[in-house]
Amino acid sequence: MKASNSLQLGQQLRLTPQLLQSIRLLQLDSLQLEQELRAVLELNPMLELAEEALAEHDQDAGETDLVDVAAPEVAPLEVAAFDELPEGSMWDVPAAPWHEGDDDASSRIVAGASSDPQLRVLQRIELELQGKDLEIATFWLEHCDDAGYLDDALEALTLRACAHLDVPAARAERIRQQILHGDPVGMAAASLHECLSAQLAALPGRVPGRLLAQRILDACLDEVSRHDYPAIARKLEAEVDDIRQAVRVILSLQPRPGEADAPEPAPYVLPDVITWFADGQWRVALNPATAPRIGINSAYERALSSAGDDAGSAKLREMLAEARWLTRGLSMRYDTLIRTARVIIERQAAFLERGDEAMAPLTLKEVADTIGMHESTISRITNGKYLQTPRGTFELKRFFAVRLEGANVSGAAVKAMVRRLIESEPLGKPLADEAIAALLARQGVHIARRTVAKYREQLDIAPAPVRRRDHAAQLARAG
Numbered sequence: 001m002k003a004s005n006s007l008q009l010g011q012q013l014r015l016t017p018q019l020l021q022s023i024r025l026l027q028l029d030s031l032q033l034e035q036e037l038r039a040v041l042e043l044n045p046m047l048e049l050a051e052e053a054l055a056e057h058d059q060d061a062g063e064t065d066l067v068d069v070a071a072p073e074v075a076p077l078e079v080a081a082f083d084e085l086p087e088g089s090m091w092d093v094p095a096a097p098w099h100e101g102d103d104d105a106s107s108r109i110v111a112g113a114s115s116d117p118q119l120r121v122l123q124r125i126e127l128e129l130q131g132k133d134l135e136i137a138t139f140w141l142e143h144c145d146d147a148g149y150l151d152d153a154l155e156a157l158t159l160r161a162c163a164h165l166d167v168p169a170a171r172a173e174r175i176r177q178q179i180l181h182g183d184p185v186g187m188a189a190a191s192l193h194e195c196l197s198a199q200l201a202a203l204p205g206r207v208p209g210r211l212l213a214q215r216i217l218d219a220c221l222d223e224v225s226r227h228d229y230p231a232i233a234r235k236l237e238a239e240v241d242d243i244r245q246a247v248r249v250i251l252s253l254q255p256r257p258g259e260a261d262a263p264e265p266a267p268y269v270l271p272d273v274i275t276w277f278a279d280g281q282w283r284v285a286l287n288p289a290t291a292p293r294i295g296i297n298s299a300y301e302r303a304l305s306s307a308g309d310d311a312g313s314a315k316l317r318e319m320l321a322e323a324r325w326l327t328r329g330l331s332m333r334y335d336t337l338i339r340t341a342r343v344i345i346e347r348q349a350a351f352l353e354r355g356d357e358a359m360a361p362l363t364l365k366e367v368a369d370t371i372g373m374h375e376s377t378i379s380r381i382t383n384g385k386y387l388q389t390p391r392g393t394f395e396l397k398r399f400f401a402v403r404l405e406g407a408n409v410s411g412a413a414v415k416a417m418v419r420r421l422i423e424s425e426p427l428g429k430p431l432a433d434e435a436i437a438a439l440l441a442r443q444g445v446h447i448a449r450r451t452v453a454k455y456r457e458q459l460d461i462a463p464a465p466v467r468r469r470d471h472a473a474q475l476a477r478a479g
Contacts, residue, residue: 148258186257271388356416361403
């Protein structure tokens with residue numbers, strides 16, 4: 001074989017440390033950015049917060065290297081300056097209200113949480129039960145292991161409770177169910193299936209994939225342990241993507257409730273971008289609370305310009321170069337964020353005005369092409385960033401919606417239409433999936449019955465026969 005030389009020309013992107021830093025700044029959320037900047041400010045004396053830089057600028061006419069976060073005005077949106085923002089309370093997330101006269105029975109609980117899970121549950125349930133019912137609850141908790149499960153078969157423990165406490169089996173089971181669905185949910189469960197099913201039912205609000213998750217718990221626990229999603233999909237006649245979403249719900253549950261700590265309060269969400277409608281147009285601005293402005297310390301910079309070439313000066317010049325790269329990286333983050341948000345607001349103005357049914361199809365690539373950036377950059381800048389709107393606060397990724405095949409509407413909009421039709425259905429006469437598909441077809445949206453069922457399950461809405469049965473049971477209880 002004859003050896004030969006060849007010359008090939010090509011382009012290759014070299015990821016310099018400065019470029020890697022800019023990319024990293026793009027993907028940080030507001031809390032991570034705050035922590036990053038706090039650490040840098042402590043280590044680099046050449047950097048200072050904008051407030052300090054502005055004070056220095058007032059004393060001296062010299063310029064400072066402040067990050068400019070304002071983007072050019074583009075109709076029909078207007079990029080506002082920080083001092084033009086609405087009242088600060090617009091993006092403050094209120095804490096849960098305290099109502100005077102709330103039950104103060106918690107004072108009966110001894111101070112300090114016990115390390116024993118059964119005792120912790122007993123201390124809480126003392127607020128709800130008294131007398132014989134409290135004795136029954138104590139019996140069940142005494143027969144729970146450290147993970148929170150019954151340490152013997154349910155039938156055997158029920159017979160023992162009836163004999164020792166002289167109570168009917170139905171009463172003993174009622175108290176066990178109260179513990180099972182109490183805090184933490186899943187205590188005194190007879191099996192993993194019962195534990196997770198109770199937690200799944202207790203998840204607040206509408207949980208996408210909850211109904212399919214219950215079907216998986218009922219029939220496919222072994223396959224879940226093997227992560228065999230295709231087998232589950234075949235067994236339940238569902239799509240693999242829907243199975244993955246439902247399994248994620250299951251994996252978010254606590255299989256050992258006895259070891260669960262008290263739930264932490266939901267974290268506050270501070271929006272990165274704010275949009276509001278004023279003077280006939282949508283306006284957009286970065287939130288100063290999550291977009292700190294960093295500048296170069298002009299006094300140090302002037303002193304360094306007249307310094308010699310000793311080792312100390314060399315170190316300071318290195319810090320100055322790092323500071324300039326950081327301010328440029330921040331400028332890139334803020335500019336990309338405001339430009340991305342501006343495109344999203346332009347495309348989803350109908351959603352902001354009318355709600356979910358007006359959610360337009362939108363992809364990362366469309367936004368990237370509009371502002372002349374790569375799709376991966378848009379993915380980074382929208383991940384973990386939030387937009388405050390008059391309709392609420394949403395993660396930027398919430399505004400991306402897949403176009404429904406063969407239609408000019410997004411799947412998110414059709415899902416909202418399905419929810420509206422079910423919520424407005426006649427009492428006692430729930431709409432079947434075929435009927436919902438027919439009603440949507442009259443509105444020009446043609447989807448299959450199976451697609452309606454998929455969206456209904458994602459909305460955590462039961463099938464028509466179950467809704468009819470639930471309505472009949474409500475009428476019976478009311479009568």
